[in-house]
Amino acid sequence: MLFNSIGFLIFLPIVFILYWFIFNKKYQHQNLLVLVASFYFYACWDWRFLFLLIFSIGLDFFSGIQIEKSKSKKEAKIWLAISIIINLGFLGFFKYYNFFVGSFSDLLSGFGFHANIWLLKIVLPVGISFYTFHGLSYVIDIYKKRISAERNFIDYAVFVSYFPLLVAGPIERATHLLPQIQRRRIFNYEQAADGMRQVLWGFFKKMVIADNCAPLVNDIFTHYQTESASNLVLGVVLFAFQIYGDFSGYSDIALGVSRLFGIELLKNFSFPYFSRDIAEFWRRWHISLSSWFRDYLYIPLGGSKGGLMMKIRNTFIIFLVSGFWHGANWTFIIWGGLNALYFMPLLITDKNRQNLEVVAIGKLIPSFKETFQILITFSLTCFAWIFFRASSVSQAISYIGKIFNKTILSIPPHLPYKVLSLVGIMLLIEWSNRNMFHGLEIKRFNPWLRRLLYLVIIYIILRYANFGNNEFIYFQF
Known part of the structure; x- marks a missing residue:
């Protein structure tokens, strides 16, 4: 079901x-x-x-x-x-x-x-x-x-x-x-009401964001050999938002539904695409799995108690195992290995825990440095997503090879303005609530403005959602 x-x-x-x-x-x-x-x-x-x-x-x-x-x-x-x-x-x-x-x-x-x-x-x-x-x-x-x-x-x-x-x-x-x-x-009315808001936000991310990105991503990855480099980049970026909307959307629905029954589940996502480095990203993405591997694999292996070589070894092990957990394909193992490589500079320089607080807290927009860090982290994550999405290692390598040519500077021929606008709405709402438990936990606005926003979200779902009973990506894992 x-x-x-x-x-x-x-x-x-x-x-x-x-x-x-x-x-x-x-x-x-x-x-x-x-x-x-x-x-x-x-x-x-x-x-x-x-x-x-x-x-x-x-x-x-x-x-x-x-x-x-x-x-x-x-x-x-x-x-x-x-x-x-x-x-x-x-x-x-x-x-x-x-x-x-x-x-x-x-x-x-x-x-x-x-x-x-x-x-x-x-x-x-x-x-x-x-x-x-x-x-x-x-x-x-x-x-x-x-x-x-x-x-x-x-x-x-x-x-x-x-x-x-x-x-x-x-x-x-x-x-x-x-x-x-x-x-x-x-029964706690406030808990249940906020649970319903979280469910609503989960449906928005799954049915409006993920399910509208999916056909475009599938088409680009299927016909990647004839696509321009800029369109291939667009396909990867859309997949990044597809998998985020799909999986974090599921988690929001799960947590919100559970709150209707008076039970709080562990938070699984904390606005990961606003991360300033890859270590922060993994503290905010699929949190329950990352912490599971930390507690039951990384720490038993020695964790960070040993020397630098032990830390490097243990980090590679948990990322490779995490990749293998996701699926029986070498693409997932390479995806895990890439993230381990991204992690190395932070580990070696002992800066893997430098961004523990919410980015630009108390500010309307991030600084130039923070914006640059977020874009670099997102770009690295998207590059690794190519292996996660590709059906084989050879397809992933071929896809990457076709990205790096002169057409990368061109504008994609058919920009999906509707989908990009919907993604923009999601990012705007989550940015404004990045220090909250979920995207629609809005406390600083007038109650009537909050209700108006909820009605707008419901309207967008009814107007733009894909009602095709599309399965969640992580069901295959």
């Missing part, structure tokens, strides 16, 4: 009414309702993979209890290893089997051997990367004694399968979400 579908617009009010008016006597009843709703939500995509989700939940629930009950460190480590191996085994099979088999075949071909490989027509279960990471963080935290094992299966199942975040995050932590699940929720 897609957020941007008629089915969800029917599903959400029904669950909301049952949650607050029928099952509101005890939070345990609300949790049971949410679990049933979440399983139904997931089954609407493909009911067969619901059993895989339930198995994953059961595995980590049981493993967590066994880790806590273990009488020795060795026994606890065995149970942790069982959970990790099975979880990553399923993820590896569904997501990476064909990649590894194909890459091994290519390696053999390079040495003159020709193998008959057996590729499988595997359907990737939607959300598997996200709910697998939920479970892994849970059992690791129990092993590290950061949390106690949960004994209530329903509560734990809600933590993993909670429908707003189930298929594309944010990647939650048990320390943050479970306590909210295990206490009584009282």
Whole structure:
């Protein structure tokens, strides 16, 4: 079930009414309702993979209890290893089997051997990367004694399968979400109203920005060999806003919907295209994944405690693994490697934490230096996005090669003025609220002006949105 579908617009009010008016006597009843709703939500995509989700939940629930009950460190480590191996085994099979088999075949071909490989027509279960990471963080935290094992299966199942975040995050932590699940929720009008504003902004970014950029991006990348260099640049820039509108739009909808049920999820985006360097960008883009890799991979590897070479090694590892997490293609690994290279000058000069505050806070416009830094960071990010969007490494290299010719200085022959204007509106609103939780959290205007803005956003959605039930990009990850 897609957020941007008629089915969800029917599903959400029904669950909301049952949650607050029928099952509101005890939070345990609300949790049971949410679990049933979440399983139904997931089954609407493909009911067969619901059993895989339930198995994953059961595995980590049981493993967590066994880790806590273990009488020795060795026994606890065995149970942790069982959970990790099975979880990553399923993820590896569904997501990476064909990649590894194909890459091994290519390696053999390079040495003159020709193998008959057996590729499988595997359907990737939607959300598997996200709910697998939920479970892994849970059992690791129990092993590290950061949390106690949960004994209530329903509560734990809600933590993993909670429908707003189930298929594309944010990647939650048990320390943050479970306590909210295990206490009584009282309806808070202000929280719910701001949640609706965040949902509205999410729909704007997804249906107006991302879904209007998508056809133009697809056309340019499909026919890149005959496009002018300036048009290729336009295609990359539009893809940058497509993936931002698509993924951050999903996150806004997820966080806003969850707030309707009195539950706060982790913030996943913080206006990343206003970043002044690549380190700041990664503190603001897909925050829940970046922090997951920091806590469960970077720090266990030694983090920043060792010498410079260890820092460089660990940084490359987390960026390459992050790229591989996104998909079974060398393009994603190169994308991760490029971002690691971007990060190196900051790491070596110890300037990777110099831009922690919001850019140009208290000012209407940034300084010339800040503007230059933002443009450079955005340009580097766009260059890396070419590999993320391309279907193969050869296509990405060919695309880049065709950018660098004299036509790069020309004006694209058919500028999409409507789409660029809509992107401009999004940037203007987000810039003016860059120190807020989300783009439509506007507090300094007169209430009637705020309501007028909301009506304008609704009008733009009704007028310019693509209502084709377009899937979210991160469903494939």
